[in-house]
Amino acid sequence: MHTIWKGSISFGLVNIPIKLHAATEDKDIKLRNLHKECHSPIKYEKVCPVCDVEIQTTDIVKAYEYTKGKFVILDEEDLAKLKKENEEKAVEIIDFVKIEQIDPIYYDRTYYMSPGDSGGKAYSLLRKALEESEKVGLAKIIIRSKEQLAVLRVYENTLVMETIHYPDEVRHSGDVPNVPADDKVTKKELDTAILLIDQLTTEFEPEKYTDEYRTALLELIESKRTGQEIVTPVDKAQTSNVTDLMAALQASIDKTKPKKPAARKKKTPAKAKKEA
Template sequence: MRSIWNGAISFGLVSIPIKLVNATESHSISFRQIHTEDGGRIRYRKVCELDDREVSSAEIGKGYEDADGSIIPITDEDLSHLPIPTAKTIEIVAFVPADRIDPLQMDAAYYLQAGGAPAAKPYTLLREALKRSNKVAIAKYALRGRERLGMLRVVGDAIAMHGLLWPDEVRAPEGVAPETDVTVRDKELDLADALMDTLGEVDLDDLHDQYREAMEELVAAKAAGEVPPEIPSAATGGKVLDLMAALESSVRAAKESRGEEPSEEEAEVSSLPQRRASRTAPKQTGGKKSTAESTQSAKKTTAAKKTTPQKSTAKKTTTDKATTNKTTAKKTTAKKATAKKTAAKKTAARKRTA
């Protein structure tokens, strides 16, 4: 690997010659700007505003733009006289536990390569000291015209250094978290834990850049004059109306994707009663109408109940009247029969007297 910086690690009175090499590399696909009409390259030229002519890199220096827009030239000689003791030295200033470093501060990563045979012994000493202490070294160094902060740690048999942002370069998370009061229930936490357990761990070596692979296929197809392959669009998630239902579905989907049977714990969590649909369904706009209809139905039912006994009473009254009429008719008939018998007896008596 090609070194980008040569210097030494200052470890108390011990000096370790090292070379700084990049620990990471970018695999991103880069593009060139072209003229869409004829495919010609679009290039940027460095032109002096005063002379209105293109200048070479040898003619270009540094300058600081002041608040009023004026440019203050800064030469390499000016920079060389700056009091930076770390210009060619990675100066270790402290050893701290690794968890003291906020991941937000971590920047680019480098490997520190021992600079020749004389550096092998002190390099190994520092590496083993870091291993045994379970700590990381905090150091200051200068790179690309500025002093930086770094963290040294052991990676395999090598020492790696992560560039760190200065503490005042990390923004506070103000206004980022939700401002509304939210209550998380225990059942929701149980489902979240079940989902985390179901997804489990992953070997980072198995992860790959699908976008880059698709881009390479696209470029290869166009270079061969073929039709670019169709890339399936990613499924978009629907609107989450019920967090519990979404968590339960996520747990089931994760288990199915792994071809695993749910454990007793997860089955118990999945069988938690879901919230009623009426809680998640949108409110109906005709709520008043439904209430009125219910009231009318109730009134009709009440009226029907009241009417039924009246009909029964009417029937009973009619029956009683008919019975009374029949009784009266029978009495009248009996009286008429008695009257006829009396009249017949009187007539017979008169005939005998005559």
């Protein structure tokens, strides 16, 4: 597994050398843009709209637009110095909390953590301490020139680091338009909805969920590549357009009821006597 970052975890006076590995991978199918006439890949060039010339990488500087059309230029030396000063902090655990206190809206990306050289015992100690205390560590880390808040927890006997958003990066739910302030539902509607939830409740088995669009797209690509006949799949049965809430709930419950095994037909006396 490829190492993307090397450093250490520190909490109190304990220091654990670790390596970071991406825990997830992007399996989106990347499609290229081609020229329709000759099927050549399209090039995207950096061009200055004022000078009307193509710009080289060495001609580009970074800047912050503090107001429309007004910029503050940031030198590479300043950015490099700032990055170095912050990187020296490594992964510093600043607090321990219950994971239930962190809403999933804060989570960003997941990384596996493996022990560095001579860090095995300290790694095991932190893992065991997190398990026994039923806590997670809150830490800060610099990744790709950005300071991020992170959660350290145990997943299948491995330390995992989840980068999380800062509070000011999460938009306020009160700004979401058209959210009803009151629950204008009847008890019958609520009881029926809860019954539907109960019927659809199951154990979480991630293996049974697949990306159906990606699978279909790969099949389409392979069919075109090999010159096979492309077969259009039959559309799934369309959901009936039920506008009445109770009718929709009842229809959903009827649809999700477990099917009863077919009852065996009883033999008539005459038929039973004939078979004997």
